[in-house]
Amino acid sequence: MVKSIQGILTEAGRQISGETMTWIGQNPISIGALQLMLRVIGHPVALTFCSRGLSQLDCKKVESIIREEEYQGNFNMVNASVTLPESCYDSSLIVGITSWKNAIDIKRLATGSLLVDYSFPHISSLDDACVEWSRITISYFILGPHCNSQIQYGKPFICPKPLRHY
Numbered sequence: 001m002v003k004s005i006q007g008i009l010t011e012a013g014r015q016i017s018g019e020t021m022t023w024i025g026q027n028p029i030s031i032g033a034l035q036l037m038l039r040v041i042g043h044p045v046a047l048t049f050c051s052r053g054l055s056q057l058d059c060k061k062v063e064s065i066i067r068e069e070e071y072q073g074n075f076n077m078v079n080a081s082v083t084l085p086e087s088c089y090d091s092s093l094i095v096g097i098t099s100w101k102n103a104i105d106i107k108r109l110a111t112g113s114l115l116v117d118y119s120f121p122h123i124s125s126l127d128d129a130c131v132e133w134s135r136i137t138i139s140y141f142i143l144g145p146h147c148n149s150q151i152q153y154g155k156p157f158i159c160p161k162p163l164r165h166y
Helices: 002-012 030-040 056-068 086-090 128-132
Strands: 019-023 046-052 074-080 093-096 114-119 138-143
Touching: 002 030, 002 093, 002 114, 019 030, 019 086, 030 056, 046 056, 046 086, 074 086, 114 128
Parallel strands: 019 046, 019 093, 046 074, 093 114, 114 138
Antiparallel strands: none
């Protein structure tokens, strides 16, 4: 996961220190990956942690990690309901490690957004991402190991070449 984040930033010619990031997912793997990302890659200028049904305990765990990693940027925690809050769509980098199916409406991502989706089911629709790519609304799209699409995109890639699959 962390290697995919580094890879997408490298491909885009960007640094984590210049990114506004939304992190989606509160499960132990997601929280562990967030901590590892902060340690290994560095800190984004702004970080929004978003999930559905955040409990007080979940919030305390995440806040503890943020303090432990000495995060100095702007930090927000968002407890979402059915859809991703509007403020999350302003992020330049969105990472998802959750089971929140189709949490993101790809069509609402800002131009140049980077999306890393290691969720199952995915937080975004691969088919929508490939359609939106033709309108150049996202820079790169990385899916984890459970990639599935109803549309044939050709081989060896299942989506247009600019949509990198790591």
